[in-house]
Amino acid sequence: MFVRLVYESFRRQKRRKVLAGAAITLGVTVATAMIAVATDIGDKINRELRTIGAxxxxxxxxxxxxxxxxxxxxxxxxxxxxxxxxxxxxxxxxxxxxxxxxxxxxxxxxxxxxxxxxxxxxxxxxxxxxxxxxxxxxxxxxxxxxxxxxxxxxxxxxxxxxxxxxxxxxxxxxxxxxxxxxxxxxxxxxxxxxxxxxxxxxxxxxxxxxxxxxxxxxxxxxxxxxxxxxxxxxxxxxxxxxxxxxxxxxxxxxxxxxxxxxxxxxxxxxxxxxxxxxIRQVAQNEGAVLTRIEGLIFLITLAALFASGLAVSAAMATAIFERRAEVGLMKALGAGKLAVASVFFAEAALMALIGGAVGFGIGSALAHQIGHSIFNSQISISPVLLPVILAIAVIVTFAGSAMAIRRAVSLDPVFALRGEL
Amino acid sequence: MSHQARDLAATRAHAPHTSMFLRMLVRAAVLRRGRAASALFAMVVAAAVATAMLNLYVDVQAKLQREFRNYGANIILVGKDGASLPDGTLAQVDSALAGRGIAAPFGLVVARTADGQPIVVAGVEFDRVKQLDHWWSVSAWPATENPHLSQNRGEVEHPVLVGVRALPLVSPKNQPFDLSFQGRKLHVTPAGTVQTGAAEDSRLYVSLADFISWAGVQPSTIEVAASGSAAEVAAVMTQLAQAIPAAEVRPVRQIMEGEARVLGKTRATLLAAAALIILTAALCVLSTLMGWVFDRRRDFAIMKALGASERLLNGFFAAEAAALGATGAMIGFLVGIGIAAWIGRANFHAPVVPRMGVLPIVLAGSMAVTLISAILPISLLRRVQPAVILRGE
Structure with missing residues (x-):
């Protein structure tokens, strides 16, 4: 029954799922690309600094x-x-x-x-x-x-x-x-x-x-x-x-x-x-320049992660809020808070995994493109990052949905079904 | 109808039409506080991130250029055909720079040690070299007030900075020693050692005043670290070349090219990151706002059912979106400046200067995004009969 609920939800509400999934995909894409760039930027700038000579x-x-x-x-x-x-x-x-x-x-x-x-x-x-x-x-x-x-x-x-x-x-x-x-x-x-x-x-x-x-x-x-x-x-x-x-x-x-x-x-x-x-003139100063640039990109990566986390949360919150009536129906049919919440969380997890995997692929391609067009060399992204990114995607999606799900399950089914809220 | 209510209705009837419009705007925000606040929050975050990124993008060049000035000189003045520079050249260079950099003169001769070994002796102003060449690893800089008297004999002491490779040769026990140049002797006292890994390690450095009175030679080279962008440095170069015709002005190309490359790549990376982040933030606003407007399809239907014209409805939602965009942009701008300043302080140890030029861009961008996210759902809803919406289908 549980599986069928989730499955039908995906099958019937394609538009909403696509919208929320797109937000997750985009968020993970940006996060992946920025993490890849941030981990590689030191090496890239180091190579550029080598133009100053030995x-x-x-x-x-x-x-x-x-x-x-x-x-x-x-x-x-x-x-x-x-x-x-x-x-x-x-x-x-x-x-x-x-x-x-x-x-x-x-x-x-x-x-x-x-x-x-x-x-x-x-x-x-x-x-x-x-x-x-x-x-x-x-x-x-x-x-x-x-x-x-x-x-x-x-x-x-x-x-x-x-x-x-x-x-x-x-x-x-x-x-x-x-x-x-x-x-x-x-x-x-x-x-x-x-x-x-x-x-x-x-x-x-x-x-x-x-x-x-x-x-x-x-x-x-x-x-x-x-x-x-x-x-x-x-x-x-x-x-x-x-x-x-x-x-x-x-x-x-x-x-x-x-x-x-x-x-x-x-x-x-x-x-x-x-x-x-x-040669201290070269060796000492490149350390300073490198540290500054790495620090800058690191801070910006944090900003990117924050922005994409927020985008995912916002999309999830909107998607769940639109489904008040459904929650009301489930509750009216006797579903407990736990049962309703677990359906939503299962959907969120599934979307996070799919969106995360797709986003990881696009993000890698994007990082590759950035490396190619700016530094004329490869920005490699290690596959080890995939589970990490997926885990982050699931956590962020859960965190983003949690508030909305909590509100949805605590709704009075009568009001929810009448559409007054 | 009570007396009071009739009075209220009467005052309202005489009020101008605009007040109803305003009241609707305010009520929409106040009654659905939660959703309005979350839409505003998304807008503030997006505007803040955009402001911070744009500010950093503009400012990072100046910040990194400062870091690159630690590489030392980017311009070198040498006397034409190896001649010394005329007296007063340094003052001319200083006035041409006008605080936009630092210049340090170098005079060089080959002197002989007591046992006849040739060694390069340089005359420098220690204060200036200390500022210009940060990478010199110096055990102790000579005191700069000169000449000073040594305590026991009342004799003038000439401090010397000894290159680490020259040290075992001239003064293995750190004792004072003699230098001779064209028959003239200079008795110097080691003050410290210098290590750079380059030619400096084999040299001796005495103060410029000592150098000129002893060797009778004026400095032949002035190294200049001019600050600013590539164009500003080029302008300083032409200025110097015009002001001092006796000197040949050369760029230190390795430093300039390296700097240009690293700056260019960093800015390009930053731009790519900024584009990605701003896009994400804008989409976040778009989805939140569209959800909010979609949620209010009942309000929309009621207004329509009560006879509101298409124009009024569009105007209402557009004004609402514009107000939200402008408010969010203003708050976000302030927050963003704070973020940029914090990043500047944390990473470059100097705050990022707020750029007011960023404000119109952020404002226009925010309002564009909010307008799109309001108009898009409205144009979808317009085709639907109000009755259908009100029935909740």
């Missing part, structure tokens, strides 16, 4: 002091220690290798370019442009192109295995060179593929494939510094603790959290005779 730098452990003004090194470049290029792929072998967005080795050397009869001293920086590196079975492409999105090249990016170079825009103007020209750098014929504009020290430099810089320096395998761009978790008090003072499980927790410090330590371990450190 947040970690690896230097040789026993390095001598840099004597550098405005990007120009005033020391003989053969001085000091070097890192080994062969160690570079190991960066992708650290615990947080999935958080490494990219890295680029740097080897500045001084070179001479003949200009108007006499040699002109310039800084030539060897690096990766978009180099294919493999570690184990994994292959990936990394270099200046991914690490420094603000580098503008007019012409083409050189190939990493060639002897083609990029030339900074101020240097190009001084030497009167343009893409396609061939210049002699320290006795080697190199083709200029493009003019580089960065707004920084690179505008006065020649940027060349790493192998060319190593050749000029006469030190194959040498790398002066490695800039690493990694997705990190904003630093907190725990992050700042000295890992040496931590014991067992606490150390593991520190090590397995993508704090800038923890990734720096892992980089130091991965490369021999190296010292990795966070």
């Amino acid at each position: 947040n970690l730098v690896v230097t040789p452990q026993e390095d001598s002091l840099d004597v550098e003004i405005g990007g120009v090194n005033l020391k003989p470049p053969t001085d000091g220690a070097f890192l080994s290029e062969a160690d570079l792929p190991k960066i992708k072998g650290i615990f947080w290798h999935n958080n490494i967005v990219g890295f680029a080795p740097i080897l500045p050397v001084s070179a001479a370019i003949p200009h108007e009869g006499k040699p002109q001293d310039v800084t030539l920086t060897g690096t990766y442009f978009a180099k294919k590196v493999s570690y184990g079975n994994e292959e990936f492409v990394t270099g200046a192109k991914t690490l420094y999105p603000w580098w503008k090249v007019s012409g083409a990016w050189p190939d990493d295995n060639s002897r083609d170079v990029l030339i900074g825009e101020r240097l190009a103007a001084k030497l009167n060179q343009k893409p396609g020209n061939t210049i002699t750098i320290s006795g080697r014929q190199c083709r200029i593929d493009g003019i580089l504009s960065t707004g920084g020290a690179e505008d006065d430099e020649v940027i060349a494939p790493l192998s060319l810089a190593q050749e000029i320096l006469g030190k194959p395998d040498a790398v002066k510094r490695v800039y690493v761009s990694a997705l990190t978790k904003p630093e907190d008090a725990f992050a700042r603790r000295d890992p040496k003072s931590l014991s067992g499980a606490i150390y593991d927790r520190w090590y397995c959290t993508p704090y800038p410090q923890a990734i720096a330590l892992q980089l130091t371990e991965a490369m021999s005779h190296s010292h990795a450190e966070q």
Whole structure:
């Protein structure tokens, strides 16, 4: 009998059920989409923040002091220690290798370019442009192109295995060179593929494939510094603790959290005779920006959940209020308060489940669409969320109906049937 | 009919027609307090959420731009062809900025330590650097009143901030040491260390006054953190370039582009969220109000049966809806400003400034939603005979 009551109610009152169901579906859609966006926004903004450049730098452990003004090194470049290029792929072998967005080795050397009869001293920086590196079975492409999105090249990016170079825009103007020209750098014929504009020290430099810089320096395998761009978790008090003072499980927790410090330590371990450190200008500030944006979206998600909860309650209340006469009839036929309430709650639960499931599907699609159109990447929504969302939908629907159901069952059937209320 | 009632009827007969209309409006709200209150509540919530979202959307840019200024300079002035900047440049930069940012001069030379090691020494105004470069991890900033006398010998002391990588080389025991530049010596006392993970770690920082009198070199670089939107920063750049022809004005492109991207994406996300939330809230109002109007089909039928014209009926429900929308919007606007201010305080540690420009939008939106939700059921009911409604079918 109970089942039939519920079933007939759905079959006969299609318009009302569709209206209330639509409200639940919409509410769950918004809730699902906002939760998905809120859980993923940190990662998305973190990736956008990586456009500011590297947040970690690896230097040789026993390095001598840099004597550098405005990007120009005033020391003989053969001085000091070097890192080994062969160690570079190991960066992708650290615990947080999935958080490494990219890295680029740097080897500045001084070179001479003949200009108007006499040699002109310039800084030539060897690096990766978009180099294919493999570690184990994994292959990936990394270099200046991914690490420094603000580098503008007019012409083409050189190939990493060639002897083609990029030339900074101020240097190009001084030497009167343009893409396609061939210049002699320290006795080697190199083709200029493009003019580089960065707004920084690179505008006065020649940027060349790493192998060319190593050749000029006469030190194959040498790398002066490695800039690493990694997705990190904003630093907190725990992050700042000295890992040496931590014991067992606490150390593991520190090590397995993508704090800038923890990734720096892992980089130091991965490369021999190296010292990795966070570039505080980038690493410190991105934590602050990230925390603010995450906090904002979190608060807005709360607002969205509240609004959708309210929408569901309002729709349910209206739907039940319209059915006073039915309640009156049931009560007149001898149904108790409990029996009437359980019919309504069963209907509410059924609608919450159906509306919730449909809303979850639409909400996921919506989140996907938002991720695609704003961030050009996927916002993934884990299926684990489905039962949580369904539970929330049922609770909110119950909460929204409770008041209306309580009022409906306490009606005097006589008045309800006469339509006076 | 009692005497009193006759008097009442007489006064009412002479009252203007509008008062009946008004009385109907007021009575409709008072008699069905519960339903009217729930409709108003839905309207207030929707307007509040819309106000808060729109306010945040407008304000978040300014808030995040402030966060991005912690990245330091977004404009750099350097002397053309590596020359020093002329005297008084800093004052010109300050007047061009007019409080819309902070500028810090840097003078750089390569000096030698006592054992002949080359080292970069920078002259800075510690006060300004402290404000510009928040990320510098400094153990102790040198005291800024300078020169100050050391207690024992009455000698002028020159404090120096030592980069962490330079420290073991120049002053492993934190003792005072000598620097020489072109034969001139400067005796400096370490005040603290600086760590940034970048070039600063290998440098020494002395006060600009000490730097100029010792090295005889004027600062060659001024770093400027200009606040405001991308357009405002660009305006500051052109202003600086015009005011100081001896300097080359360069944007720090990595900071500017990163900022533009993050701001753009955040605002887009916020807009999407705002659209979703406002849509939900509007639909909530729509369903509540339509339910309310539908519930009053008896009132509608009685009015019609008593001879009310279509125009009057439409006018009555429309006026009711408009009044509800306007009241809800006003209350909701105030609540929404409160919510936005609270979010600003909780998340950005600065209140979100109320934008009055949001009010007309919220007001118009609210009234549009309430009008639609009143007119829609009315146009459905109009086709039905009053007798059918009154019989409760």
